[in-house]
Amino acid sequence: MKNTLITVALSLLTAASLTAQEQLVEYTGDALKAPNVMACWQFKPGSELKDSAGRAPDLKLQGKSSFVKDGKFGGALKCLGSGPTDDKLQGVQIMNPKLFAPKTSFSIDMWINPDEIAATTGTGSYFLIDKKLYFYAREFEKANWDYGAWLTRRQNKFTVTFSLGFKDHSTFLTSRPFDLPAGEWHHFAFAYDAQGSARIFMDGEALATAYYPDHGPVANGTYILTIGDRVGSTHNSFPGLISQVRFCSPQADEYKGKPLFTTNSGRTVFYRFEKDNIITLKLFNDTTEDLTDIQIEYNGLALPEASVALLKSHESCEVKVPLDLTLKPGSYSFPAKALYIQNGKPVEIKGICEYDLIPRENIFMPVVMWGTADSEPLKKIGFTHDLRGMGNCRASWESEEIVDLTKTNSVQGTYDLLNKRMKEGIHVCLTTRPGPNLSRMFLDDLSLHRINRNGKPANTDNLDACNPKVLAYGYRFGKSITQAFGRFPIFDAALIHSEVRDNTALSFHDFEVEAAEKAIGAKIPEQAISKGGVPYTVLPAFPPSHIIPNDDLILKYYSWFWKDGDGWNPLHSAVNHGLKDGLKPTGRTDFWTFFDPAVRVPSLWGSGGDVDYLSQWTYSYPDAIKIGQATDELFAMAEGRPNQKVMKMTQIIWYRSGTAPIEKMPADESKRVQWERDIPDAKFITIAPDHLSIALWSMIARPVKGIMYHGWGSLMPNIGGTSYKHTNDATKYRLAKLVHEVIQPLGPMLLNVPDHKTDVAILESFASQMYMQCGSSGWSNSWEADMHLILQWAGYQPRVIYDETIRKNGLGDYKVLVMPNCGVLTQDVYDEIKAFQARGGIIVSDERLCPALVPDVIIPIFKREPEQAKENKEALQAISKKLREQLAPFYHAPFKTSNEDLVARLRKFNSTDYLFVINDKRTYGNYVGQYRKVMEDGLPNEGTVTLARKQGVVYDLTTSKQVNATIGNDGISIETALGPGDGKLYLVTASPIAKVTAKVPQKASRGTDFNVTLNVVGGNGRNMDAVIPLAVTIKDPSGNVAEFSGYHAAVNGKLTLTLNVAPNDMSGIWTLEAKELASGLTTLAQIPVF
Amino acid sequence: MQKSLIHSGLCLLSCGAIALAGCATAKLKSPDPAIRRNALIEAAKKGDNTNLLHKALEDENDLVRRTAVRLLVDKGLDAEEELIGLLDDRDPLIRRSVLNTLCLLKGKELSLNILETALHDEDPSVRLQAMSALVAVKPIDARRTQIIQAHIPKEKNQAIISLGSSALWPFHRDVVLLKDRPDWDHEVRVVSEFPLPKEGWKFKTDPKGEGHFPKFKWYAANLNDQDWKPIEIEKIWETDDFKYDGIAWYRRTIKAPAKPEKFNAAELHFDSVDECAWVWLNGIYVGEHNLGTVGWTIPFNLDVTKEIKWGEDNQITIRVLDTSGAGGIYKPVTLQILE
Incomplete structure (x- = not known):
């Protein structure tokens, strides 16, 4: 427990905090002669290597470093930064390792000024000072000597770490993130009191502090003091200037500990009417003496619970202040004070406690940036979430207990982030990944890695998640995080793991063998060697009919393995339950979890465990509507868990190899297109804008509950430190337009509209996959995926089903069953299919269909040619057309389009249809089209869409207008015209929308709840039997837009909002304006507020 | 009634x-x-x-x-x-x-x-x-x-x-590795390993699957493979611009180490081949790895104790089948001396 931290530093008020700031001067005269100043290097012209205090030997200048005259006080050390191609020592060194090896307390302070390289590019660490070498934890002695301090740049922010060696372990104190712009001088100080207290100061303010109980002086070692770079091994010099480096031992007085009064720790931003209305004031005794008679006051009030008689060294006391969250949104503050007796003298620290109240949020469709980015550009595009890591739970693995992350040194940085994000309205999705973290931490521990039948490592990259210790850790991991940060409602989501099952493998530890044998009731079949199943061709007694018994042992084993046996699904569940349990004290139920890519596995229920949402990323090339195939697979997977729902991600990045192979790029630069000239070695480029649009429409044409994107570096220009390159600037504008014009206004409606119950199913058979090694595995580039494309282009609405879906639901809902690569079936599935045929159901298959079935249509397996995107699409569309012709007399789809490139899909709410139409007409462009792998440019397209219903009124939800439609024998026909890559959403209602009405109170009192109800009324005088999107604007008497303004959905034609005008808000006439976004009708109401 | x-x-x-x-x-x-x-x-x-x-x-x-x-x-x-x-x-x-x-x-x-x-x-x-x-x-x-x-x-x-x-595959060999021998109840140890060279291999595609026919015998130790294309192992054959799915053959002559003083078996260890492999040493069939498409990530060993010529040149031929995607001997091959 030596490393246990007691507390961390924040934005702090101290009784004498100006002292450190007063030292931000050039040291001269007596300041240099103080007995504790062991050296002060000011790099003054002519005496750059000299110690101004006259005590240390001369420095040695290393590598490409130099001295310049434009330092903070005249002279400076200049380093250039290091990299893999320039891994040479820089900086200056004191060549005697016995010097600057402190036996007691010490402090080091310096001025630094980063250059452009340090401040704007890369993700890495820059050493300011080093006498430690090891900047990471290792248990051997030479990794735990003396001290080091380095900056780390991540996401345009810096943190600084101060590490101390104690012979058998090291401590690492890391600050919260801060800005460090290029060309600006800032002062940093690192101090250790040789009694367990380490501190970091920036510009005279405490930036971080930690207390390590039972720690004495650092252990002295044999590395030499290095300024501006790492002492050895790989080098990480600080790119910029360093001025006036002072080393004091004992530490300089200004860096000694003081009582710290914190008025803004924890939460400082709140939604109106939140249950959690507590802000915390804290006094931390960062001295070695006791404080007595402590009293904390706020607003001039001294409550009894705020009185403490004694506060021992390194202890803290706090007061929880309840806030009035009924007030109107805005910034608020109150005065606070800490009073105490120190050394017999009364001391008072005054402060201001500031907090913000923000409006409650409307219901929205999440648009998640699967990655980390700055708030401003995220908001500009319309993202609602990004991904963040929070806290390091390694201690929980070691202690086997829940860890209190609020006691770690990074907590304040996380608090700051979450408060900031609440104000900005960008939600935070945690990225957890305890599994891969464990795998990396314990590479050599075979019990945590998979082994083959011979006991040898099966795949060292993949954690053996089946290990019971791992499951228990997963739960603790989740709970530790939400216990620490669950108070922040802006932190409302978590990615549990990602891409962990691609590298899974069969494993044969005793605990796995035992679990498998228990599950299948027999020994593990000896043929089970690969996770991909057993080719039936190697089994001599395989039934010629390819119909296997329901209790087939091999299949039972693989079902166990893919459901539970490889451990990942149970581990996802454990982390999920940990996260949720950690939230119990808050009463929150809004927190959601997800796993992706959830269908990168065989077609068997269970992927993702108990997470709330399954998601999957898909690369849009060559045909972007294939996004729909992966989405449909997610729905098939989610059917296995009650209440599990689906989100979907489109990759912003395109693999160069799949779109514009680097090896095919013209050698002659003049023949390259512009992005190839700019970034010829780009490995990942930007998705083309028309593809992005088609993909987005393909996602929302299905009842997904959120959409996601990954590849910030390809979306935005000038994002350093990533192999994702920004090669198409139009994409980000297209995404922003789609989010602002489609997702935001229609999102609340889309969340309430179920899918159409289709009667065309496409079977992805687990039994076939295990015996014939087929299946899409979520990559959407297999024959199964192409068959799905054929169906989409044919104007059918296929639903992906699994063997288990058939077992659970039968095939009673379907008229057409499509069976690609369905060569092996279990008896029960076969029986259901035979019964389906006996009822008249139609089977469409390929030549691999299991021999016991006679299909109605065979579509020979189509093999794509690698550089013929156009021909491939044409060939598949020709198959679509032929299929449609063959089935026309027997099967009538609910819609049809006049050309294959108008791809339609239907969702339905009661009597109302939501008909999506996507323009998939494309051609080769001059972005990547020259390589013939992708047709990336959309073309305008027009035609007729016919919906099989006898009557209805049609509205275009993308323009908020009623559109003309004709009624014929086939149904309602709409003439449509779409721009390149565009989509449309038609609302088809039984009766026309006649009006929008608003029911508001005759008067309302401030500080009191009141309801306003909006009704969208049909021509029959009743509320619409539909979900209608609404834009609502609520204004105060001065015209300021108020809470709950924005987009909503009127479910069954009705929306009720409960408003509350704050006691400190304006009285007078408030207005409410609502516009329904189907036909554009509006209503305006006034609410007198007293 | x-x-x-x-x-x-x-x-x-x-x-x-x-x-x-x-x-x-x-x-x-x-x-x-x-x-x-x-x-x-x-x-x-x-x-x-x-x-x-x-x-x-x-x-x-x-x-x-x-x-x-x-x-x-x-x-x-x-x-x-x-x-x-x-x-x-x-x-x-x-x-x-x-x-x-x-x-x-x-x-x-x-x-x-x-x-x-x-x-x-x-x-x-x-x-x-x-x-x-x-x-x-x-x-x-x-x-x-x-x-x-x-x-x-x-x-x-x-x-x-x-x-x-x-x-109709005419070759057969019951591969029994040292660890699997019923008479062997000692721990099997790899006492030394000799990686086969990455470079210097010869390569030929066999789209008709005829290379093993008696009239071709591409596995023969003395076959003249001068006109075969050069290739390296430890990478997929597509890297060397063979955009091909089907059967292909690798050949190379390797110099075996001197006979160890003490050993119980010599085995060829394949880290992985994408996806099936049939192997001859000095023209003698020594076994196969034929698990279908699932086999491409699975390491395997073949016993060559009797076939290897210690301290001399040994001709090795490997017939590989790749039915889709990348193919070839994409991971190292090692001669293992076991005790």
Whole structure:
């Protein structure tokens, strides 16, 4: 427990905090002669290597470093930064390792000024000072000597770490993130009191502090003091200037500990009417003496619970202040004070406690940036979430207990982030990944890695998640995080793991063998060697009919393995339950979890465990509507868990190899297109804008509950430190337009509209996959995926089903069953299919269909040619057309389009249809089209869409207008015209929308709840039997837009909002304006507020 | 009295069946194919429908005819004659379905003439079914061997070639590794390892799967492989610009180390081959790794204790099959000396 931290530093008020700031001067005269100043290097012209205090030997200048005259006080050390191609020592060194090896307390302070390289590019660490070498934890002695301090740049922010060696372990104190712009001088100080207290100061303010109980002086070692770079091994010099480096031992007085009064720790931003209305004031005794008679006051009030008689060294006391969250949104503050007796003298620290109240949020469709980015550009595009890591739970693995992350040194940085994000309205999705973290931490521990039948490592990259210790850790991991940060409602989501099952493998530890044998009731079949199943061709007694018994042992084993046996699904569940349990004290139920890519596995229920949402990323090339195939697979997977729902991600990045192979790029630069000239070695480029649009429409044409994107570096220009390159600037504008014009206004409606119950199913058979090694595995580039494309282009609405879906639901809902690569079936599935045929159901298959079935249509397996995107699409569309012709007399789809490139899909709410139409007409462009792998440019397209219903009124939800439609024998026909890559959403209602009405109170009192109800009324005088999107604007008497303004959905034609005008808000006439976004009708109401 | 009632009931049922059949016959004349198809299906639920099915086989709509065939198939061996008659139907789906059914119903009793004829079908799915049936009966007798051997050179479909070739694969070796020997209960230790060189290999594709034929013998130790293309192992063959799926051969001569003073076995260890491999050392077949498509990530060992020539040049030949995606000896190969 030596490393246990007691507390961390924040934005702090101290009784004498100006002292450190007063030292931000050039040291001269007596300041240099103080007995504790062991050296002060000011790099003054002519005496750059000299110690101004006259005590240390001369420095040695290393590598490409130099001295310049434009330092903070005249002279400076200049380093250039290091990299893999320039891994040479820089900086200056004191060549005697016995010097600057402190036996007691010490402090080091310096001025630094980063250059452009340090401040704007890369993700890495820059050493300011080093006498430690090891900047990471290792248990051997030479990794735990003396001290080091380095900056780390991540996401345009810096943190600084101060590490101390104690012979058998090291401590690492890391600050919260801060800005460090290029060309600006800032002062940093690192101090250790040789009694367990380490501190970091920036510009005279405490930036971080930690207390390590039972720690004495650092252990002295044999590395030499290095300024501006790492002492050895790989080098990480600080790119910029360093001025006036002072080393004091004992530490300089200004860096000694003081009582710290914190008025803004924890939460400082709140939604109106939140249950959690507590802000915390804290006094931390960062001295070695006791404080007595402590009293904390706020607003001039001294409550009894705020009185403490004694506060021992390194202890803290706090007061929880309840806030009035009924007030109107805005910034608020109150005065606070800490009073105490120190050394017999009364001391008072005054402060201001500031907090913000923000409006409650409307219901929205999440648009998640699967990655980390700055708030401003995220908001500009319309993202609602990004991904963040929070806290390091390694201690929980070691202690086997829940860890209190609020006691770690990074907590304040996380608090700051979450408060900031609440104000900005960008939600935070945690990225957890305890599994891969464990795998990396314990590479050599075979019990945590998979082994083959011979006991040898099966795949060292993949954690053996089946290990019971791992499951228990997963739960603790989740709970530790939400216990620490669950108070922040802006932190409302978590990615549990990602891409962990691609590298899974069969494993044969005793605990796995035992679990498998228990599950299948027999020994593990000896043929089970690969996770991909057993080719039936190697089994001599395989039934010629390819119909296997329901209790087939091999299949039972693989079902166990893919459901539970490889451990990942149970581990996802454990982390999920940990996260949720950690939230119990808050009463929150809004927190959601997800796993992706959830269908990168065989077609068997269970992927993702108990997470709330399954998601999957898909690369849009060559045909972007294939996004729909992966989405449909997610729905098939989610059917296995009650209440599990689906989100979907489109990759912003395109693999160069799949779109514009680097090896095919013209050698002659003049023949390259512009992005190839700019970034010829780009490995990942930007998705083309028309593809992005088609993909987005393909996602929302299905009842997904959120959409996601990954590849910030390809979306935005000038994002350093990533192999994702920004090669198409139009994409980000297209995404922003789609989010602002489609997702935001229609999102609340889309969340309430179920899918159409289709009667065309496409079977992805687990039994076939295990015996014939087929299946899409979520990559959407297999024959199964192409068959799905054929169906989409044919104007059918296929639903992906699994063997288990058939077992659970039968095939009673379907008229057409499509069976690609369905060569092996279990008896029960076969029986259901035979019964389906006996009822008249139609089977469409390929030549691999299991021999016991006679299909109605065979579509020979189509093999794509690698550089013929156009021909491939044409060939598949020709198959679509032929299929449609063959089935026309027997099967009538609910819609049809006049050309294959108008791809339609239907969702339905009661009597109302939501008909999506996507323009998939494309051609080769001059972005990547020259390589013939992708047709990336959309073309305008027009035609007729016919919906099989006898009557209805049609509205275009993308323009908020009623559109003309004709009624014929086939149904309602709409003439449509779409721009390149565009989509449309038609609302088809039984009766026309006649009006929008608003029911508001005759008067309302401030500080009191009141309801306003909006009704969208049909021509029959009743509320619409539909979900209608609404834009609502609520204004105060001065015209300021108020809470709950924005987009909503009127479910069954009705929306009720409960408003509350704050006691400190304006009285007078408030207005409410609502516009329904189907036909554009509006209503305006006034609410007198007293 | 009771008997007479039962008799009357049967008559009524029979009349009903006749009426239904009559109704179904009428529906079969409907201009709407869906009505015609439904008529078949409904009639099948009610009872005897053979006549209807015969009529439906003359239908102009393929799906109606196929439905009729399916319903005939459901009759099993009772419909054997009708099914055999459909083996030369104009619709390849019907030919394939019927052949499938006959194979399932008759098993190895199915006439080889039927299979031989089907091997000449223009539709590959019919030929594939015929080949599957030919190779399904083990051991493959002389007549079947003859049919398969005669067909492979004429065949263009890779799946059919591969199926036939695999069935006639003439090499066999029971690979028993030291660790698996029943008489061996000591711990097996790798005492030394000699990685095979990455460079210097020769490579040739074998799209017809003929390289092992006696007239080629690409595994022979003294084969002149000068005109083969150079290639490296430990990477997929696509890296060396062989954009190819199918069978290909690797050859190289390696210098073996001096004979160890003490050892119990020598094995070739393959970290992985994408996806199947057959191996010869000095012209002697030493075994295979043939797990189908799942085998591409799975390491394997082959015993060469008897075949290796210590301290001398040894010729190694590896035949690799890759059915899709990347292929080749993409991971290291090592000679392991075991104790």
